[in-house]
Amino acid sequence: MKTRTINAIAIALGLTFSTASMAAAMTRTEYSAEKDRIEKDYKADKVACDSMSGNKKDICVAEAKGKEKVAKAELEANYKPSDKHRYDARVAKAEADYDVAKERCDDMSGNAKDVCVKEAKAALTSAKADAKVQEKTTEARKEAGKETAEARKDAAEDKRDAEYKVAKEKCDALSGDAKDACQAKAKAQYGK
Numbered sequence: 476m477k478t479r480t481i482n483a484i485a486i487a488l489g490l491t492f493s494t495a496s497m498a499a500a501m502t503r504t505e506y507s508a509e510k511d512r513i514e515k516d517y518k519a520d521k522v523a524c525d526s527m528s529g530n531k532k533d534i535c536v537a538e539a540k541g542k543e544k545v546a547k548a549e550l551e552a553n554y555k556p557s558d559k560h561r562y563d564a565r566v567a568k569a570e571a572d573y574d575v576a577k578e579r580c581d582d583m584s585g586n587a588k589d590v591c592v593k594e595a596k597a598a599l600t601s602a603k604a605d606a607k608v609q610e611k612t613t614e615a616r617k618e619a620g621k622e623t624a625e626a627r628k629d630a631a632e633d634k635r636d637a638e639y640k641v642a643k644e645k646c647d648a649l650s651g652d653a654k655d656a657c658q659a660k661a662k663a664q665y666g667k
Contacts, residue, residue: 506554513550517543530581537578541571562610569602639665 501509517539524535548567552560576595580588639661646657661667 500556501554506550509550510547513543513546516546530578533581534575534578537571537574541574545571558610558613561613562606565606565609566603569599569606572602573599635665639667 520539520542521536524532524539527535545564545567548560548564552564573595576598577592580591580595583591642661642665643658646654646661649657
């Protein structure tokens with residue numbers, strides 16, 4: 476009986492989480508509308524950069540492109556939720572930050588510029604590595620969750636079998652109709 480309750484709870488939790496993830500998914504219409512908004516925002520941001528000149532304009536354009544790239548990657552992760560799309564969104568953010576940082580380095584010269592570029596590259600490498608770790612950790616958790624659920628199921632079966640054997644042994648002390656009733660009750664209780 477305890478096993479059935481545990482299994483019912485596990486199934487209910489699984490349905491809850493799968494329903495929650497389905498509810499979070501976007502419709503095709505919402506996706507298209509959000510994609511159009513991102514493109515309009517990018518165009519507006521780019522127009523705002525036109526009034527600037529020199530490296531300030533380059534930085535502004537890099538920020539606008541980065542913002543668009545990140546927004547599109549996040550949109551894709553929301554529209555089609557997956558570990559790969561979440562990873563892609565993290566990488567898009569890292570690359571956008573790198574592009575902007577690299578443009579900011581253009582205001583410097585000599586060793587200061589070289590150091591700035593190396594720092595930007597190191598930050599990019601670090602962010603990509605963190606995204607990869609996050610992706611692998613998520614995969615490992617999913618696998619561990621599956622293995623844990625399987626182990627729990629096996630353990631529950633083993634417990635149920637052991638409890639059934641105990642109940643059956645208790646019935647052996649009885650005789651006649653009492654023994655038959657006891658065995659029938661044990662079989663019904665433990666699903667045998």
